[in-house]
Amino acid sequence: MSGLIGKKVGMTSVFDNVGRNIPVTVIEIEPCAITQIKTEETDGYTAVQLAAFDRKAKNVSNAVKGHFDKAGVSPKYQVVEFRDFVPEGLTVGDELKISDVFTVGDVVDVVGTSKGRGFAGVIKRHNFSGVGDATHGQHNRLRAPGAIGNASDPSKVFKGMRMAGQSGNERVKVKNLSVAKILEDSNVMLVTGSIPGPKGRYVEIHNKTSVTN
Known part of the structure; x- marks a missing residue:
């Protein structure tokens, strides 16, 4: 399933074509770098590993830095693997933008960590x-x-x-949201409804539109 890594910015609302006010969540999605491509021959399954949001090199271990250096990518905060997704025509070190994976109207699942509420x-x-x-x-x-x-x-x-x-403080998946708007110049995507976690927390956005049942 294809997808990208994003960061929750907050919530707002937009009007649809018939004048209804639709609540949406604003997600910042910077270009995601491909750090590894897994195949059936080498790993036993198909997947792509993406990394996003720059991080200072001094704050990562030598092993992690070596993994990024091998891919020709600067260190990142988030590294996520998306199963059964191999971008066509792209190799390790290339970047995926919002428009490469999502279009307005796509159905998506958003995975994040819910707010911790203590004991x-x-x-x-x-x-x-x-x-x-x-x-x-x-x-x-x-x-x-x-x-x-x-x-x-x-x-x-x-x-x-x-x-x-x-x-x-648990991993939560919110299913069957839809892409309401894409602002590619600002690296922002709006999805209908709410998603887990506070502002500033990283999330995974999985595109379900291209998946056949």
Whole structure:
């Protein structure tokens, strides 16, 4: 599946052809450099490795710097592999721009890391409803998780119970968004709806339009 690496800028809205106000997310997509092309013969599968957003060479390890030097590319912050995608007519060291992969109206999936919300209870983390009204002595149990296991049988708490804990900061994919507008001169693309993560966080944009079911 083809795609590029971007950075979330924020949200705004645009008007469509019939005058409806459509909320969109602004994604900055700088030209992505090809750092490696994998094939069935050499790696057992087909993929292209892209890198984007410049980084100071002093802040990368010698091994990572060597990988970029081999491709003839300056060090980058983000390196992402896109499976089953080999750009035609391009080799290692070349760059992919927005117009090379996306057009207005394309259906895309956006993958990013959601906002971290720290340690959260079951109501915030799992949308529990609590134990109900403050009656029958339930003066301090309104946001409690309730029972989590049985007594004599099976005498244990099963793994995977929905309980309080770390909320957010997870890899999230938002599916079936569409490309509303492309501003190639500014390296910006607008997609309908919201995408995971705060402003300034890197995301992967996968193009589904060219994929056949």
